Amino acid sequence: MEKLFFASDYMEGAHPEIIQRLIDTNMEKTIGYGNDVYSESARGKIRKACNAPDADVFFLAGGTQTNAVIIDSVLRSYQGVIAAKTGHISAHEAGAIEYGGHKVLEIEGRDGKITAADIRSLITDYKQDANHDHMVMPGMVYISQPTEYGTLYRLDELKEISRICREEKITLYIDGARLAYALACPENDVTLQDMADLCDVFYIGGTKCGTLLGEAVVIPRPDYIPHLFTIIKQHGALLAKGRVVGIQFDTLFTDCLYDRIGENAIKTADVIRKMLLDKGYELAFNSPTNQIFILLEKEKADEISKKVELAFWENTDDSHVIMRIATSWATTPEDVSRLAECL
Amino acid sequence: MEKLFFASDYMEGAHPEIIQRLIDTNMEKTIGYGNDVYSESARGKIRKACNAPDADVFFLAGGTQTNAVIIDSVLRSYQGVIAAKTGHISAHEAGAIEYGGHKVLEIEGRDGKITAADIRSLITDYKQDANHDHMVMPGMVYISQPTEYGTLYRLDELKEISRICREEKITLYIDGARLAYALACPENDVTLQDMADLCDVFYIGGTKCGTLLGEAVVIPRPDYIPHLFTIIKQHGALLAKGRVVGIQFDTLFTDCLYDRIGENAIKTADVIRKMLLDKGYELAFNSPTNQIFILLEKEKADEISKKVELAFWENTDDSHVIMRIATSWATTPEDVSRLAECL
Amino acid sequence: MEKLFFASDYMEGAHPEIIQRLIDTNMEKTIGYGNDVYSESARGKIRKACNAPDADVFFLAGGTQTNAVIIDSVLRSYQGVIAAKTGHISAHEAGAIEYGGHKVLEIEGRDGKITAADIRSLITDYKQDANHDHMVMPGMVYISQPTEYGTLYRLDELKEISRICREEKITLYIDGARLAYALACPENDVTLQDMADLCDVFYIGGTKCGTLLGEAVVIPRPDYIPHLFTIIKQHGALLAKGRVVGIQFDTLFTDCLYDRIGENAIKTADVIRKMLLDKGYELAFNSPTNQIFILLEKEKADEISKKVELAFWENTDDSHVIMRIATSWATTPEDVSRLAECL
C-alpha cells in the first residue's frame, strides 16, 4: 500500500481547473515577462477582488523569493524588518533577507503572532535609545496570514498593527503564502479588501494554494515601490514566460476559485483535529486553519512516520517532538480515513 | 488576421509531450524541493546524456536566476567574472551579478564570442599589474552556447578556453539557455559530453527550449559548489514543487526529446535566412542557429513591425536598426509563409 | 568648571608615547597600504607577543569595520555568526554584518558572555533540524574579551569554546576592542598567547586602548583568510598611509606599552567601584575591567548627567536606567576625585 502524505500543502501538481487552463492556452503565442493578456486579465480580477482598482500586481515564483524581493525593494540599507521569531523570514529562508543586507528584528511572539504592543515597544525602545543612530532602524513590519503556526490575525488586531505602521511611517507587509486557507476558515474575519485597505504590500499565495508555482504581489497604492519590475529582474525572479503564473492566477480568480479552493482543506483539517482530540492526542497550538501541530513522544512520532509522511516541526525536549499535519485543496476523504487508521 | 510573432523562442507554453506529462502526474503526491522521484529520474537521465555519472544536477526557474546563483556561489567576494560585453550577464540582467557583489570583467568580443587569447590577455594584464591587489581578481569565465548573437563556439575553441581556465584555476561556466538550438545545428561540433568534460558548471536551457520554465544546472564534478541547495534557497530560487521543473526535464531527456526539440527551429531558421538573402536583406551577424539578426532602415523596421512582432536589438546609427527574428520548436510552416509575405 | 567626562574610553587623542612617535617619524617617506617599515616592525612585535611567529597581521581603522571585514571574509554566503544578543555585532553596528549578507545567530547569554553549552546547543539544534538546509548554517563564533559588559572569559571557558569550534570546524573569532583592559586586570587569566592558541582570528584593540585609531587583526595560522588584503581594500578599509596605524601599534608593542596601558584604567575603576558601593549605589553587572554599570533612578541619572558625562546603556523599566562609567589609560586621580563629589 502506498505511503500516506500529510507533510504539506504542496504535494500535488495544480488544481484541475488550473491544469485545464494551461492545456487550453498552451499553443497560443504571447509576449513575455508578464505583459501577456492572461497576466493582464489576472491583474484586473485581483484588483477587483481586493477592491483596489489602482493596485500594482506582480507575479513571482515562490514565497521566499517574494519576501526577499519585497523586503529588499522597500527597505533602505539602514533599515530592518520586524517579524516574529517564528516568521518564515526569520528562520526558514536560509538567510535570504540578510543576503539582501537587512536585519530581521525578531519579536518573540506567541503562537506565531506578534501584537501591536510588541511592535510599539520595539519601536519605542529604538527611538528612546540614545545610540539609535548606531542601530538598525525599523522600516517594515512583516506578518503572515495565516501564520506559520496556522493561527489567524483578527481584523481588530490587524487594524491596530496597521495604525502603528502608519503613525510611524513604516511599511506593513503581509505574507499570504497560505491565504486561501485563511479566507476559507469560518473563524477568519479579514477579507482581501481589508488587507488592501490596511497594508502597503501583501501577497496572495499560489504554490501552497493550488498552483504549480507562483505568488501574486498586491501593492494597493500604485508606485509605492518604484521600478519593481527591474528589481524583480535583478533578483532573478522575472519569468520569461510570465503567462505561466498569470494564467494560473487568472483561473484562481475566475468564478471565485480562490475562495473555494481552501474550503476542503479547512473541512478535512477540522475532521482530523476532532479525531486527534478524540483519540487523546495533544495539540501544540490552537490553530483553526489547514495546519495541525501535534505534540508527540519521539517513539510514537517515529512509529507514525513509518506509515504516514508528516512534517517535523521542532524538538520540545529530549523525548518529545512537534509534528505537523497539513491538509490542502487536494486532501480526499480516503486520505483522512487512512490517517485515522494510522494514528 | 492575427499578428505574427517572431520576437522570441519563449512565446508558447510547453512542448506537447511535456504538457502531457504534467497532466499525467498532476494528482500524484511527491515530496518537495526537488527531492521527488521525477526530479531524481531527470537527474539520472541528464547525467547519462552528459556522460557524467557523478554530476550534481539542480533545477532552477530561469536563466538570470541561474547565472546569479551560480556566479555568486562560485566566486569569492574579491573575484569577478570574465564575459563578453554582449553577454547576457553584462547587459541584460539588470545588474543581477553586481547585486550579488561581483564585477563583470567585460571583453569586447566579436559576434558574441570571446577567444582564449582575449581571456589570456585579460588575466595576464591583471597578474602583471603591480597594483593587482587593488583590483578585481578574475575568478570565472562565462560564455554562452549558442551566444546571445546565435553564434557557436567550436570544439577546438572551447578546448582552448578550458585549457586556460584549468591552468589558471578559474571556473569555466557555460550558459546554455538555448542549448537545444546549438545541439540541433549541423554546424555545431560540441556535444553535452564535451561540455561536461571541458567546463566546471553549465546549464541546459529549458525555458527557451520548450518547457514552461526551468533550467538544469550540471556540475560534472560533484561538490564543486558545496551547499548549493542552501544557496539556491537563500536566493529565493528553490521551488517548493520542484517536480514542476523535474518532470519537464525528465520528459526532455526521455527518447532524446532534447536532441529533437531544436531541429524544427534550425530548419525554419535556415529557410528564413535563405529567403531574407534572396529578398536582398542584410544580416547583421552570421549566425547558424535559431536567431537571425537583420539590419534594417528604421522606416522599414517600423513598417514590418506592424505586421510581425520582431525583437528590437540595437540602433546602429540614427537611421538603422538591428531586429531579431527567432524561430523555435513551435514555429510552423504557416508562420514562415506568412513571414515571407510580410517581408 | 569644565564638565567631567566618564562616558567612554575613547575621549582623548593618543597616549603621549604614541603621539611622540608620530611626530618623530612624520617627515619620513614610506610606501603605502601597510607595507612600510613601521607596520612591518609592528607585525613582528605582535607576532612575538602572541608567540605566533607565522601569524598574518593586518591593521584596520576601527572595531565595526574590523568585525564586518573579518566576518564577511570568513563566512560563506549561507553561513551566519553566533554571538551574544548583547554582542557589539548584534546590536550596535547598525546592521553592518547583515549589510555583508550574514545573519547574526543570537544567543541570550548572561552578563555579556555566552557559554560552550549555549553554542553546542545552537549547533545541535541546527544539525538535528530536518529542514536545516533551509536555515542559516553556523559558521563562526564571535565573542568579545572583555565583553561589552566589562566581564571576562576565563581560560577554561575559552578552551571549552575553542574545543567545540574545532570539533565543528567553525571559526572562533575574538573581538578585543578593549583587550588592554582585560590584560591588565588581575582577575584575567587569558594571555595573548592563549588567544593565538585557541582562536582562529582575533583583534587587538587600539582605538579604545590609547591610539588615535586602529585595530590589529591577528590570524595565527597564515593564509587562514586568503586575499584578505584585497578584501580589506574592497571594504574601503585599507588606509593609504597604513603607517599611521602601524607606527601606533609599533609603539604599543615597544617596551610592553600595551601591557602597561590598561593598568591605570583598572586601578581607577577599582577605586570608583569601591566608592560607588560605599555610597550605596547598585551595580548592574559584576564587571572587573574598566567599565562600570550603575543602576539608577531616572531622576538621579538626570541629575548626575548635568555634572558628569556618562554613557546611557539601557532603560530597565519606566523609572530606572543603567548608566556606564568608563575609565581609561588617561583617567587622572583628579577625575576620580571630582567624580566622587558628583555622585
Next chain:
Amino acid sequence: MEKLFFASDYMEGAHPEIIQRLIDTNMEKTIGYGNDVYSESARGKIRKACNAPDADVFFLAGGTQTNAVIIDSVLRSYQGVIAAKTGHISAHEAGAIEYGGHKVLEIEGRDGKITAADIRSLITDYKQDANHDHMVMPGMVYISQPTEYGTLYRLDELKEISRICREEKITLYIDGARLAYALACPENDVTLQDMADLCDVFYIGGTKCGTLLGEAVVIPRPDYIPHLFTIIKQHGALLAKGRVVGIQFDTLFTDCLYDRIGENAIKTADVIRKMLLDKGYELAFNSPTNQIFILLEKEKADEISKKVELAFWENTDDSHVIMRIATSWATTPEDVSRLAECL
C-alpha cells in the same frame, strides 16, 4: 644614499601645522563619532569656504571608503554609476562599488575625463532601448577633479555635465581625492563654490593633500542623503575618535591652508615637467597638476626604478610602460635636484 621617492603624494605623515594641532589638542576630552567641537568647527569652515551655509559635512577615513559609502547611499538597487573606464571606482577599488551591489557604467573617456556628450549618449541609449527595464538604470555620474591622470575639468565642462544631471535627475558626484592640487593649479578655473553649486555631493581630499588620513564629504543641499550617519556606521566607516579627522580638516581650513598646501606640488611638478621635456622624455598625458606620466622603454624604466621609486601605471606594449611621478606639499627642492640626476 637613501632612495628617492616620487611614487605618490601620500608618502609622508601630515603637514606640520596639522601635526602640531593634533599635539596641542591631544589630552582634551571630547565626545565621539564626529560630534566634537573640532569636527563641528571644521564643518563650519568648510561650509564657508564652499559658500554652502546649510551643507551637510561628514568626515571619512579614505577615498575608496568614501566612494563606496556615497555611491551606495545615493543609488537604489537597480541603479548604476556612470564613470570613466579609468576612474578610480572602475579599476582600482577592488570591486568596492560592485560589493555594494552597483554596476559601474563605464565610458571610454579621454585623458581621464568624460564629456557631457558621452554621458548624454549613454543615457539616451538606455532610454531608447526597448528592453531598458532589463538593464541597469544610470543613477549617478562620478567624475574626479583632478582626474586619475592629473587632468582637470574646466568650469564650462562641469556646468554642462551638471546641466545634464539635473535635467535627468541623476546625482553628480565629484571625487576630490587630490582637490588641493587642482585648486592650486593656475590652469584651474573651478572653485569650491562652483563645485558646491554644480554638484550634489563631492569630497575634499585629505589623505593625498596633507592629512594623516581623512576626507571631507560635502552635501550642499542638506538631507540630500538621509540617515547618512547610520549608513557610514553600517559601512564600518565611522571613527570613534571622529576628532582625529575633524582636527585635521579644521587646520586645513584655517588661514587657507588648503589653498596653500597644493602650491608646492604644482610648482615642483612644473619644474619636473620642463626638465623631462628638456631631456627628451615623452609625456603620456598632458596633465597640469601634481601627477606626471612618462612613457618609457621598459629597460629604461627598470634602470630609473633602481634609483627612484616611481609608480607603475600601465604597459602600453611589450616594450613600453607608463610610469607616474607625483609631487606633493612635501616635495623639496633637493628631491627635485636628485630626481634630475637620476633621469
